[in-house]
Amino acid sequence: MSDAHAEATHPHDAHHVNYFAIFVALLVCTALSVVFDLVPLNGYIVTFLVLAVATAKAMFVMTYFMHLKFEGGWKFVILLPTAILAVGLMIALTPDIGLHYYTYDVPQVREYDKAHGIEFGAPHAEAEHAHDGHSAAPADKPGH
Amino acid sequence: MSHANHTPAMKMGIPIPNSKLGMWLFLGTEIMFFTAFIGTYIVCFFGSPGWPTSTEVTHINIALGGINTFVLILSSYFVVVAHEAMGLRDFVKARKFLTYTFALACVFLGIKGVEYKGKFDHNILPGRIAENQFQLMNNRAREFETVLNKELDKIVPGRQLPYEKEKELEKRREEALKADPKSVTVQTIDAWRELRVQLETLRTDLSANKLTPEQVEERIHHLPNNVIDIQAQMYHDQKIIPYGNLFASCYFLMTGFHAIHVIVGMILFARPLTSTLDERWTDWVENSGLYWHFVDLVWIFLFPLLYIVPGSLGHAM
Numbered sequence: 001m002s003d004a005h006a007e008a009t010h011p012h013d014a015h016h017v018n019y020f021a022i023f024v025a026l027l028v029c030t031a032l033s034v035v036f037d038l039v040p041l042n043g044y045i046v047t048f049l050v051l052a053v054a055t056a057k058a059m060f061v062m063t064y065f066m067h068l069k070f071e072g073g074w075k076f077v078i079l080l081p082t083a084i085l086a087v088g089l090m091i092a093l094t095p096d097i098g099l100h101y102y103t104y105d106v107p108q109v110r111e112y113d114k115a116h117g118i119e120f121g122a123p124h125a126e127a128e129h130a131h132d133g134h135s136a137a138p139a140d141k142p143g144h
Numbered sequence: 145m146s147h148a149n150h151t152p153a154m155k156m157g158i159p160i161p162n163s164k165l166g167m168w169l170f171l172g173t174e175i176m177f178f179t180a181f182i183g184t185y186i187v188c189f190f191g192s193p194g195w196p197t198s199t200e201v202t203h204i205n206i207a208l209g210g211i212n213t214f215v216l217i218l219s220s221y222f223v224v225v226a227h228e229a230m231g232l233r234d235f236v237k238a239r240k241f242l243t244y245t246f247a248l249a250c251v252f253l254g255i256k257g258v259e260y261k262g263k264f265d266h267n268i269l270p271g272r273i274a275e276n277q278f279q280l281m282n283n284r285a286r287e288f289e290t291v292l293n294k295e296l297d298k299i300v301p302g303r304q305l306p307y308e309k310e311k312e313l314e315k316r317r318e319e320a321l322k323a324d325p326k327s328v329t330v331q332t333i334d335a336w337r338e339l340r341v342q343l344e345t346l347r348t349d350l351s352a353n354k355l356t357p358e359q360v361e362e363r364i365h366h367l368p369n370n371v372i373d374i375q376a377q378m379y380h381d382q383k384i385i386p387y388g389n390l391f392a393s394c395y396f397l398m399t400g401f402h403a404i405h406v407i408v409g410m411i412l413f414a415r416p417l418t419s420t421l422d423e424r425w426t427d428w429v430e431n432s433g434l435y436w437h438f439v440d441l442v443w444i445f446l447f448p449l450l451y452i453v454p455g456s457l458g459h460a461m
Contacts (some may be wrong), residue, residue, distance in 0.1 A: 008277060019221060019224050019225060020221070020227065022221075023217065023218070023221040026217045026220075026221075027217065030210070030213055030214060030217065033447075033448060033452065034210060037206075037452045037455070037456065043456040043457045044457070046452075046456040047245060047452075047453050047456055047457055050447075050448045050452050050453065050456070051448055051453070053448075054445055054447070054448050057444045058441050058444055058445065061220060061437050061441055061444070062437075062439060062441070065220055065221075065223075065224045065433075065437050066434055066437045066438075071160070071402075072158065072159070073322070074158045074160075074165075074168075075168075077439070078168050078169060078172045079172060079175075082172040082173070082175045082176050083175070085176055086176055086180075086183065087179075089180060089183050090179075090183040090186060090187060091181065093184065093187045093442075094187055094190075097187045097191045098186075098187040098188075098189065098190045098191045099171075099190075100191055105339065105445075107275065107276065108192065108193075108194060108275060108386050108387055109193065111194075111275070111386060112193050112194045112386060135146050142341050143230035
C-alpha cells in the first residue's frame with residue numbers, strides 16, 4: 001500500500017503549468033477591476049463587474065496555483081459543503097439584517113429619518129445611503 | 145486476518161499525502177470562517193441606511209489596497225515557483241523564492257500598518273465613533289478630560305488617581321512659589337487649574353443640554369494654550385458617522401484576521417527557511433503554498449468589497 005501511495009504522491013509532475021502566464025492573467029484582472037472602478041458606469045454594474053473579476057481571479061488561483069485542476073473528485077467533497085454553508089449564512093441573515101422587512105427601531109434609523117425628513121415607521125423604497133458623514137446640522141436641537 | 149502475503153484489491157484513500165488532505169480540510173473550515181465575517185459585512189452594509197461609503201470619512205486608501213493586492217498576487221506566484229523548484233530538487237531556487245515570498249509578506253504587513261495608523265489617527269475605532277450630536281459632544285468633552293489627565297500626570301507623576309493628584313497640586317504650587325515665584329511649575333499648575341475649570345463648565349453646560357457641537361468646538365478652540373497646548377493633542381476632524389462603529393468593527397475584524405493569517409503564513413515559511421532545505425520539506429512547502437494561496441484568495445475578495453464597492457454603490461444611491 002505504501003508503494004502505491006508513494007507513486008501516486010506527486011501525480012502532477014506530469015502536468016506542466018505556465019505559472020507566469022497565470023500571474024500575468026491575474027495582473028490583467030487586477031488592472032481591469034481598477035479600470036472598471038474609474039469608468040463612470042452605474043454603481044451596481046461596476047459592483048457586478050468588479051466582483052466578477054474577483055471571482056475570475058479566485059478561479060485562476062484555485063485551479064492553477066492551488067493545482068485543483070489536476071486533483072480528483074475529493075476537491076468537491078471538501079469545497080462544496082463549505083461553499084454551500086458560506087452562501088447559506090448570507091441568505092439566512094439577509095431578511096432580518098439586510099432587508100428589514102419590519103420597522104427597525106434603532107437610533108441610527110431614527111437619526112436617518114430625521115435628517116431626511118422621513119416619518120419614522122414609513123417604509124423605505126430601498127436602502128438609501130448618504131455617502132458621507134455629516135457634521136452637526138445646526139437646525140437639529142442640541143442633545144438627544 | 146494475516147497481512148503477510150495479501151495485497152489489497154481496492155486502493156484505500158485519496159492519492160495525496162495526509163498532510164495535504166489535512167491542509168485542504170483546514171482550508172475548507174477557513175473558507176467558512178472568513179465568509180462568516182465577509183457575509184456579515186455585506187449584509188450589514190445593505191441593511192444600514194447611511195453606512196459610510198466616502199473615503200474621506202472612512203479613510204480607506206484605495207491606492208494602498210491596490211498595491212497590497214499586487215504584493216499578494218506576486219507572492220503567490222513566487223510560492224508556486226518555489227514549490228515547482230522543490231519538485232525539481234532545485235533547492236537553491238526554492239529557498240530564493242521562499243525568501244522573496246516572506247519579504248513580500250513583510251511588505252504587505254507594513255502597508256497594512258500604515259493603513260491602520262491612518263485609522264487610529266482619525267479615531268476610526270469600534271466604540272469610539274460618534275453617531276449623533278450628543279455622542280459627538282460627549283466624545284469631545286471626554287477627550288479634553290483625557291488630555292487634561294495626561295498633563296496632570298506630567299505635573300504629578302505617580303500612580304495615584306487624578307483626584308488624589310489634584311489635591312497634591314496645592315502643596316506643590318506652594319513649594320514652587322517659595323523657591324521661585326515665576327517658576328514654570330507655578331505657571332503650569334495655574335494653567336492646568338484654569339483648564340480644569342473650563343472642563344467643568346463644559347460638562348455642566350453639556351448636561352444641561354445648552355450646547356450645540358459648534359459651540360463645543362468654539363470653546364475648545366478658544367482654550368488658553370500659551371502654557372499647556374491642549375488643542376494639539378486632540379483629534380482635529382471628528383465627524384458624526386452613522387453606523388461608523390459597525391463599519392469599524394467589520395473593517396478591523398476582516399482585515400485583522402486576514403493579517404493574523406498572513407503572520408501565521410510567515411511562520412510557516414520561516415520553518416523551512418531556518419533549516420536546510422531538502423526533499424523532506426517538499427510536502428511542507430506545498431502545503432504552506434496552499435495556505436498562502438488561500439490567504440491571497442481572501443484578500444482578492446476583501447479588496448473589492450472594502451475598497452471599490454462602497455465607493456461605487458455610495459455614488460449610485
